[in-house]
Amino acid sequence: MAQIELAGIDRSFTVGDSRVHALSALSLAIEAGEYVAIMGPSGSGKSTLLNLLGLLDRPDAGHYRLEGRDVTTLSADEQAAVRRSRIGFVFQSFHLVPRLSAAENIALPLTLAGIAPPERERRVARALRDFGLEERARHRPDELSGGQRQRVAIARATIMQPALLLADEPTGNLDRHTGEEVTQLLEALNAAGTTLIVVTHDPAMGRRARRQLMMEDGRLKSDSRRQAGPADESHTAPGSAP
Amino acid sequence: MSPADTLRFAGRAAFAYPLRTALMVLAMAIGVAAVVVLTALGDGARRYVVGEFASLGANLVIVLPGRNETGGVNAGSFITNTPRDLTLADASALLRAPLVSRIAPLSVGNSEIAVGGRLRETMVLGTTSDYIDVRHLALAEGRFLPQESLGHASAVAVIGGTLRRELFGNEAAVGRMIRVGDTRLRVVGVMAASGQGLGFNTDELVIVPVATAQAMFNTNTLFRIMVEVRGRDALVPAQRQMEDILRSRREGELDVTLITQDAVLGTFDRILGALTLAVAGIAAISLAVAGILVMNVMLVAVTQRTGEIGLLKALGATGGDIRRAFLVEAALLSLAGALAGYGLGQLGAWGIRLAYPVLPAWPPDWAVAAGLGTALFTGLLFGVLPARRAARLDPVQALAKR
Numbered sequence: 001m002a003q004i005e006l007a008g009i010d011r012s013f014t015v016g017d018s019r020v021h022a023l024s025a026l027s028l029a030i031e032a033g034e035y036v037a038i039m040g041p042s043g044s045g046k047s048t049l050l051n052l053l054g055l056l057d058r059p060d061a062g063h064y065r066l067e068g069r070d071v072t073t074l075s076a077d078e079q080a081a082v083r084r085s086r087i088g089f090v091f092q093s094f095h096l097v098p099r100l101s102a103a104e105n106i107a108l109p110l111t112l113a114g115i116a117p118p119e120r121e122r123r124v125a126r127a128l129r130d131f132g133l134e135e136r137a138r139h140r141p142d143e144l145s146g147g148q149r150q151r152v153a154i155a156r157a158t159i160m161q162p163a164l165l166l167a168d169e170p171t172g173n174l175d176r177h178t179g180e181e182v183t184q185l186l187e188a189l190n191a192a193g194t195t196l197i198v199v200t201h202d203p204a205m206g207r208r209a210r211r212q213l214m215m216e217d218g219r220l221k222s223d224s225r226r227q228a229g230p231a232d233e234s235h236t237a238p239g240s241a242p
Numbered sequence: 243m244s245p246a247d248t249l250r251f252a253g254r255a256a257f258a259y260p261l262r263t264a265l266m267v268l269a270m271a272i273g274v275a276a277v278v279v280l281t282a283l284g285d286g287a288r289r290y291v292v293g294e295f296a297s298l299g300a301n302l303v304i305v306l307p308g309r310n311e312t313g314g315v316n317a318g319s320f321i322t323n324t325p326r327d328l329t330l331a332d333a334s335a336l337l338r339a340p341l342v343s344r345i346a347p348l349s350v351g352n353s354e355i356a357v358g359g360r361l362r363e364t365m366v367l368g369t370t371s372d373y374i375d376v377r378h379l380a381l382a383e384g385r386f387l388p389q390e391s392l393g394h395a396s397a398v399a400v401i402g403g404t405l406r407r408e409l410f411g412n413e414a415a416v417g418r419m420i421r422v423g424d425t426r427l428r429v430v431g432v433m434a435a436s437g438q439g440l441g442f443n444t445d446e447l448v449i450v451p452v453a454t455a456q457a458m459f460n461t462n463t464l465f466r467i468m469v470e471v472r473g474r475d476a477l478v479p480a481q482r483q484m485e486d487i488l489r490s491r492r493e494g495e496l497d498v499t500l501i502t503q504d505a506v507l508g509t510f511d512r513i514l515g516a517l518t519l520a521v522a523g524i525a526a527i528s529l530a531v532a533g534i535l536v537m538n539v540m541l542v543a544v545t546q547r548t549g550e551i552g553l554l555k556a557l558g559a560t561g562g563d564i565r566r567a568f569l570v571e572a573a574l575l576s577l578a579g580a581l582a583g584y585g586l587g588q589l590g591a592w593g594i595r596l597a598y599p600v601l602p603a604w605p606p607d608w609a610v611a612a613g614l615g616t617a618l619f620t621g622l623l624f625g626v627l628p629a630r631r632a633a634r635l636d637p638v639q640a641l642a643k644r
Contacts, residue, residue, distance in 0.1 A: 056556060056637045077560045084558020095553040095641065099258035109557045111247045156557070 001068050002029035003163065003195055004053065009062035011048055011218075022048040023059070023218045030197070032163065035190045037206040038199045040215030046199045047168060049215065053197060054087055054166045055079045067163070084113050088157030088194075090186070092169035094149045096141040096156075102148075103128060103137040106155045113160065127155040131185070147178035154185055158194070165189060167198045171205060183208065243563045252570035255543070256578075263575060266539045270579020270617055271586055273529035277613035278587020278605045280525045283594060284518030286603035291510045293602070295503055300474050301343075302376065302503050303481055305336070305467040305488075309497045326497055327463035330392045330452065335487050336469055341480035344470040346373040347392070347452050351459040353423040355448055357409040364405060366422060366448045368455020376470045379444060382406075384416035384431030387451055395453035399427040403435045404445040422448055423458050477502055522609055526616055532579065533620030540572050540628035544635075551632050552640025561633035568629035569622065576621020580614045587613070 011023040022045045030036055038046045051057040052064065055071060064072045071082060096105045103124050110120045128134045131151045141149055150170060157165060167186060171179030183205060190196035200206050207226070214221040243251070256263050307328045333347040349368035354361055371387045373379075386400055399420060406415045418429050427450060436444050456462055471480035481500050489496045544551070551564055587605060594603040 051638050054556065056641070077562070080555065080558050080560040082558075083556065087558075089556045091553075091641070095549060095556075097550055097553070099254055108554075111251070112243050112554070112557055112559050112563060114244050114247075160558075 003032040003034075003067055004028070004030040005063075005065040006052075007063045007065075009052065009059045009064065011045075011052065011057065011059050021218045023052070026062070026218070026220060028213070028220065028223075030195065032195055033190070033193050034195055034197075035187070035208075035210045036195075036197045036213060037209035037211070038197065038213045038215060039201070039203070039206045040221070044215040045218040046215045048218075050166055050168055050197065050199050053164070054089060055083050084109060085160060086163050088160065088162040088165045090150070090153055090157050090165065090167040090170045092172040094141070094146075094153045094173070096149055096152060098141055101138050101140055102133055102144065102152045105141070105152055106133075106159055108156060109160045123159060127159050131155045145178075146174050147181055150174060150178075150182050151185065154182070154189075158189060162194065164195045164197070167196070169200055170198065171200075171202065179205075243559070243566070248563070248566050248570050249574075252567050252574055255547075255567070255571050256574050259543075259546075262539060262542075263578075266535060266575050267579040267582055269535045270529075270532040270576055270621065271583035273525070273532040274580050274583025274613045274617050275586035275590060276525035276528050277522055277609060277616075278584060279590040279594070280521040281518055281609035281613075282587070282591035282603040282605035283601075284514065284521045285606045285609070286594070286601045288511065288514030288518060289602045289604075290600060291514060292507055295506050295510065300503055301471050301477065303469045303471060303477065303484065304501050305332075305469060305484070306465075306499050306501070307463070307497070309499055326492055328467060328498065329462060329464065330456075332488060332491060333464065333467050334392055335491055336467065336484055339480060339483035339487055341471050341476040341483055342469055343472045344372040344376055346370055346376045346468040346470075347464045348373075348466040348468065349452050349455040349459070349461070349463075350465045351455065353448075353458065355405065355409070356421045357418065360409055362405075362408065364422075364446060364448055366450060366455055366458065368450050368452040368458075370452055372470075373449070373468070376468050379436055380434040382432045382434040384429070386431055387449065388430075390451065393453050394451065395457050396451050397425065397427045397454065398430045398451065400431040400433060400449040401429055402433050402443070402445040402447045404443075405448065406432045420448075422450070425454065425458055427454070477504070518606070518609075522612065525613075529613070529616045529620055532617070533624040536572055536576060536621045537624035537627060539575070540568060540625055541631070543571070544568065544628050544632045547632075548635060548640045551635050552637045552642075555635075555637035556641060565629045565633040568632045569625050572621050572625025572629070573618065576618050576625075579621070580617035583617065584610065584614060 006026055006028040009023050009026040010021070012019050012021045014020075026049070038049060040046050048057065052059055059072060062072075063070055066082065066086065071079065074082065097108070100108070106127050107120050107124045110123060115123075128137050131154065133148065133151055133155065136144055136148055141152070144152065165186070170186065171182055174182060186196055186198070187208070198205065198209060206212055209226070211223070211225045213223050305328065307326070330347060333345055336342055336345055346369050351366050352363065353366045355364045369387070370392065371389045374381070374386045381400075382403060384400070387398065388396060390396060399422065401409075401415065401420070409415070409420070410418065415429050415432055420427055420429055433444050433447070433449070450458070452464075469480075469484065471477055481502070484500060485496055488498055554564060591603050591605055594601065
């Protein structure tokens with residue numbers, strides 16, 4: 001059983017008086033521990049797909065099974081609970097709370113999950129150490145560099161040890177060198193077993209992933225695997241547009 | 243999210259925008275302070291008036307000439323409309339009532355008082371030796387008016403403390419002669435300072451025997467008769483006995499008014515109590531205005547922090563978590579405003595007491611509780627809408643905003 005199974009997903013928005021199909025008849029399976037890059041031109045539906053995978057958005061039709069459980073029918077609060085425990089988000093613009101220190105930002109998911117303060121402190125201290133942020137723990141986001149901010153954001157995304165890490169243009173606001181560091185950090189987490197799904201415009205970053213999904217007009221245009229492991233082989237996903 | 247964490251999170255959010263928070267707290271504080279100060283003023287006025295009448299003593303009935311008709315026009319009103327005066331004979335007749343223990347007829351006028359070269363205008367009160375006991379006053383020096391028959395016009399006077407100081411300075415006053423109008427009187431005593439009471443300031447009063455005063459002002463009428471009855475329970479029956487006596491002395495017609503301290507107190511208490519409530523109500527309007535301000539500020543906060551709300555949702559915050567965080571923030575702002583306003587109001591009341599020492603301007607407990615309660619309630623009430631709006635934000639759209 002795949003970790004993520006999408007079947008016949010449709011999602012459309014009303015823009016002005018016309019309907020825009022962001023996703024149509026999308027089916028996709030992603031195994032646990034995969035490293036997937038979602039690429040494609042603007043408006044191809046890749047962000048909508050990521051939002052759906054992160055349970056921030058609901059499909060108009062179709063089913064999304066996460067770890068064998070149909071999550072499309074869950075209530076908003078149940079979905080929040082799934083996000084809290086199973087899914088980590090990394091955003092292009094970091095989305096740190098400006099008035100909270102780096103340590104407090106990292107602790108946010110633990111706070112929301114109602115984990116007791118001593119346990120919280122222990123886990124935040126370890127995350128700060130793992131991500132090389134010990135010196136910056138008391139600093140607020142505006143006192144951190146771009147790379148440090150994204151490291152804080154990744155630490156926050158992984159503090160709950162989620163099974164699935166979703167990154168939306170994680171290097172989009174960073175220079176090439178810092179972007180490279182952040183990418184390596186994400187890949188290290190993936191190597192440790194976390195499923196990593198990255199939305200990116202950057203072909204170089206896309207090529208690093210073991211599996212590339214090319215989106216166009218709300219459909220999968222191609223689904224290719226890089227020749228790296230014995231199981232990898234290039235193929236086109238069923239149902240995707242030619 | 244645990245309640246402690248919600249509180250901490252909301253507190254941090256409130257402190258993150260100091261100017262906004264300060265203005266908001268100020269608005270709420272002004273509302274609460276208005277309630278505290280205005281009710282202190284209203285209740286102070288009530289207590290002042292009640293205190294004035296309470297100094298009369300509880301067993302007192304005041305007889306004054308004339309009848310206030312509240313029953314509308316009747317045949318009697320066309321036959322007699324000139325009230326007969328109260329006389330000394332009426333006063334001594336009242337002593338026949340078994341429940342009356344003491345009387346003090348009052349005759350009042352203004353005159354000049356002169357000692358040596360010093361001259362000043364003063365109020366002269368003609369009464370009897372019982373006055374000091376009826377009014378529960380005290381002497382500083384000498385003795386009070388002598389026990390004598392009502393008609394006896396002895397040439398003695400008791401003066402107030404202020405008069406004594408102004409006329410005699412450091413010299414002894416008792417035994418000295420003074421001139422009041424055209425009458426020469428001997429000072430036999432000086433009243434102890436008692437301050438204001440029922441419009442008479444005994445500190446500036448010359449007290450003489452009632453017959454002396456009547457002779458001085460060339461009249462045989464009385465201003466009031468103060469009657470002390472034998473206990474609080476005797477007030478009503480004594481009043482009936484006195485009415486019977488006076489009616490029989492006036493060909494069956496009761497053209498005098500008898501008032502008791504209780505009646506006067508009750509009336510003033512009600513009027514000024516209602517006044518206090520009214521000003522409290524007016525002040526409460528400012529609290530409602532402050533509540534609307536809370537709502538405005540919180541709506542702005544929701545808009546300002548849309549991206550943050552989106553993030554919290556992405557991190558797994560439920561709608562309830564977010565609603566509670568914003569509601570607690572509104573409550574914290576209101577609470578801070580209410581406490582600041584309470585302090586400000588007490589400061590204002592203290593200022594009033596400093597400026598007008600006679601006015602006991604203490605805010606009543608119910609007003610303080612109502613002011614603080616209303617502030618918190620309006621803060622929460624007007625915080626609900628913004629909090630709900632925050633909780634309902636679509637996470638995708640919220641995250642797209644920054």
